[in-house]
Every structure is written in C-alpha cells, then in structure tokens.
Amino acid sequence: MSIDAAEFMQASVRTATPLALAAYGELVVERAGVINLGLEGAMIAGAFGALVGASAGGIGAGFAMAVVAGCAATLLMAWVVLWLRADAVIAGTAVTLLALGLTGTLYRALYGAQGAALSVPTLAPVAVPGLHQLPWIGPAFFEQPLATYALYAMACGLWWWLPRTHAGLALRATGERPDAALAAGISPVTVRAWALLFGGAMGGLAGGVLVLAQVGTFAEGMSAGRGFIAIAIVVLGRWSPVGVALAALLFGSASQLQYVFQSLGWPVPYQLFLALPYVLTLLVLAGTQRRAAAPASLGAPLDTAP
C-alpha cells in the first residue's frame, strides 16, 4: 500500500490545529511569566462545553460554550495564582485534575454511561478557492475546517501584536521584569490575569475543535495530554509565534507518522517517534536556555500586592 504525501500533510495540519491553538494561548501566558499547567484542564473543559453547547444549539453555540468553559477553568487558576499567591505549578495541576474529574462526572450524570453514542455535528473542511490547488501544500493547508483558518489569523495577529503594540510590550515587560513593569505603571497582576484569560479561551477553543472539527463526540479525558503537548510546543518554538507554528506542525506530523507506518506495515516502533518531539524539546531547552529565549520571570511568583 502506498501513502499519499498530500494526505499525510493534510492530516498533520488537522492534528496540529488544536495543539497550535492551545499553544498560542500558552505563548501569551508564558510571555507574561506564568506556566499554565491548567491548560490541559481548560482543554477538556472546552471539549465538554462544546458537547453541551452543540447538542443544545448547534456548532456556533458549541464553540461559544467551549470558550466559556475554558475561561472558567482558567479563571479559577488566575484566582488561586494571582490572588491567593499560590504556586502556579501546583495550582495548574489542581485545575487540570479538577476539570478532568468534573467533566467526567458531569458527562455521566448528563448523558449516562452510554454517552459514547452521542454525536454532534462537525465542521466540514472548506477549500480556499485557488490556494487549495497548489501542489503539495494546497490540500494540506487550504482544505481544512474553518477552525484552522481561524488559527492562521490568530498566528498572524500575535506575530504582529506582540512586538508592535503597547499592550504587547506590556505583556512582554511583565514576563521579563515585573518590577520594572510595575514601576512603569503597568500592573503585572492585571496583565497576567488577562493573559491567563486569553490562554483559557484558546485552550477551550482547542478543546472545542477536538469535538466539533475532529471527533464529533466527547469522551472522558479526551484531551489526552494535548494541553501539556501545547506547553512543549511553546518551549520548542522558543516562545515565538513563528516557532510555535513550526513546532506544532512537528508534533502534528510525528503523531501522524504512526498511521503511516501502520499502513505500510513497517515494524517501526512508532512510540519512539511519538516520544521524539519531547526529547527534541529537552535538547532545545538545554541548548538555548542560557541564551535566554524564555521570559526572564517565567515561573516566578509576583511579590507585589494586587
């Protein structure tokens, strides 16, 4: 059996879409100096919100609910980290656990143990006239659900916004030197709160994409670590919008490779390919950390009062 390179690329971009959406949310959060381990929780909350919304009011309502649920999960995170001054790593882990548990419990309560049969409408791929006929990259990048095009817009928007706007500067200043930002009249707490809210919205949207553009239903724990992959993508992409896009594609295609190997019948240990992007992330970290690609205050709590 032969494999179709264009088909492989298309599947890679489809897999990478929710990863990249969540990663752009995390990029903004980390540029403000916070590591959001609650992203996985925002994603599963978003997936559940998408199911509830879409089964009540269609795809639009599904995406709206996904974003709301992702924001709600992350608001809890923001409250604990910014107002209770708790460690972000511990708080993020708790938020993720809470969201995984709550969505699992509510899913069974609302839809019963046989909920797996429940399906919601999904977004169909839309071909961009002209562009989708490009050789190789056409079908991969321009025959995708609308969510993927929203991702392109988001990527371009962030690429423009981060270095060129006052708000982008405030965000980066908070991530590098929160004390200096405060002296310049910027409230690091407010900036981090907005960044987290954005991160939660994007995480929720990513969870919504899983349900409404890929799977068509919800399953307990269906985010399956994608929120953590998004964190790896931000690190591998060295905290830049372009880097994140490339890293997301790498993770997306690594996870598609296993199907290629299976269809070819090659006895290649595909798990090692799945592990490869994580190893690469560690190597990139080791190779670049000293050159300070990471925001200087990343992971450090604020010591200023809100």
Place this chain on the structure above:
Amino acid sequence: MRARLHSRWLVMGATIAGIFAAVIVILLIGGYDTSRALAALWDGAFGSSYAVLSATLVRATPLLFVGLAVGLAFRAGVLNIGAEGQLLAGATAAVAVGLAVGALPRVLALPLALGAGAAAGAAWSGIAGWLKLRFGVLEVISTLMLNFIATYLVSWLVRGPLQEPTRVYPQTIELSPAVQMPLLLTGHRVHLGLVLAIGLAGFTWWVLTQTAIGFRVRAVGAGAAAARSAGGIDPARTTALVFLASGALAGLGGASEATGVTFALYEGISPGYGYSAIAVALLARLHPLMIIVSALLFGALEAGAAAMQRDANVPSVLAAVVEAMIVLGVLAFNHARTRGRQA
C-alpha cells in the same frame, strides 16, 4: 513544634470536612443516589477487612512512596512534577531486572529488582536535575517532558523487547515468585511494600529533622541565596541530592507496585499516582510522617471511589475532583494563614 503539629491536623480536618460537603453537592447536582454512593464509598474503603487490607492499604502504598518523593522535592524548592515518569522508570527497571534474576533466591532477587527500580527513578529524575543545574532548564518543564517520554518508552518496551513471548498482549510475562513482594497476611493483597514505605517515611523524617543534610535541604528550600550566605551551603549539591533522592523514592514506588501488585509491566500500570502525589504531599503540608496519614486517606478515597463506580454507578473520576479540591483547599488555607500572620 506541638502547635505546628496541631495546626497540621487542623488543616487536614477542615479541608476534609469541606470536601465532604462539596462531594455531596456534586452527587446531588449529578442526580446520583447520594446515600447509596456514600455507603459504597465507605464500604469500599473501610467497610470490611477485605476493603482495608486488599484495597485501601494496597492503593495507599504507591501513593506513600510518590507522596514522599514529591514532599521531599517540594521541601527543597524543587518542583518535581515528574513522579509519574520516575515511577514508570522504576517499575520498568524492576521488571526488566526481575525477569533476569527470577531464578535466584528471593533474598537476592527481590532486593536486586527493587534496587534497580530506585536507581532508575533516580536516574530519570537526575536527567531533570542535570538539565537544571547545568543548563538552567526549569524542572517543571523537563520533568513533564520526561513523564511523556517514560510513558512512550513503556508503551514501546511492552510491545517490543520486553513483550511476552506469544506477542499477543502488550505486557511482559509474569515475574517469578522470587521477585514478588511477600504478602503481609495470607489471603490479603497488602504486601511488604507498605512496611518499606512507612519505614522510608520515618527515615525521611529523621534525615530532614535530625541530620545536617536535612538542615541543608530545608535551608535551600527556604531560599538558595540565604542558604549560601548563612550556612556556607552549596545549593547546587543539595539540589542535585534532592533530585536523586526524590526520583529514587518514586522509582521505588514503581518497583513496589510492579513486584507487589501487578507482577508484570504494562501501559496502564499507574493510574496517575505521580500526579495524585502532589495532593498527597500538600495535604500533609510536606511533613513525611503526616504523608503516611494522607496517603492512607487517598488510598481509602481511591478504593472507595472504585466501589462507588461499581455499586452506585458514580464515575470514579470523582476522586480526581476531590483530590483537586484538597489541593486548592490547602492553597487557600495557606494563604489565609500567611495573611493572618502578617496582620
């Protein structure tokens, strides 16, 4: 000291009471049969000698190992969230070595397997420690990456080099009796690993409170700069030691689980013990002896949740909600205490 111990019990009691109320609210909202669910929860955890000796204590054992691992790391300010990966590394090494030394007598074979588990856990955590000290890589990110790498490694090993000879099931063959933990009571599943874990909790407490090493660990946890100037302590050396010891504890937890419960390696060998460990350690406010109590509580919770799913159709992931609320509750309580002290 008396007052501090007193407040630890208070935090634990207040948090548990609050969570109990929250669980009832969730059960009511979900439309579950609340009284039946709570009865199942109690019966599954404490209702019979079987529940205590074959469910609660068995589940508490790995939680005690990883809880100690995380508690020790956090005490030194090392944010090791990689206990899950270190546990998997330990289980893998214990099974791999256990399969090789299965013909030896138990007094040799079992310690070899357990030692391999501890060494593998220490090595896995040591990678993160080395990355931190040599390259300044945040351990939060590196230990998280290492968790995923460990998961995929196990997934490959049980379908590749370590797979059982018929190549049907993605798991290893069963360990020979020489590498199986002795049971504490015939007819019950609780095994020697529990005694080992409790012993290690006592040992960790002794080291932390009574030895110079323990003083260094606590000083570095209080602030590396202060430790350096006040006591002439080398924070890097102490941090390295903590990474290794924490990883060894988690690895031993994996080895104990593999040689005491599963007797084989397969993918789902840990249902997230390494993540629950954070809640276990925090509820005990990182005190090694209190971690024994908190691991028992979480063991009971998980055993009870499994029974609740079986008997009252309440999904066992409710246990995750409880764990998360415990962590958030402790964080909020800590905040209130700090503010109270400042005022």
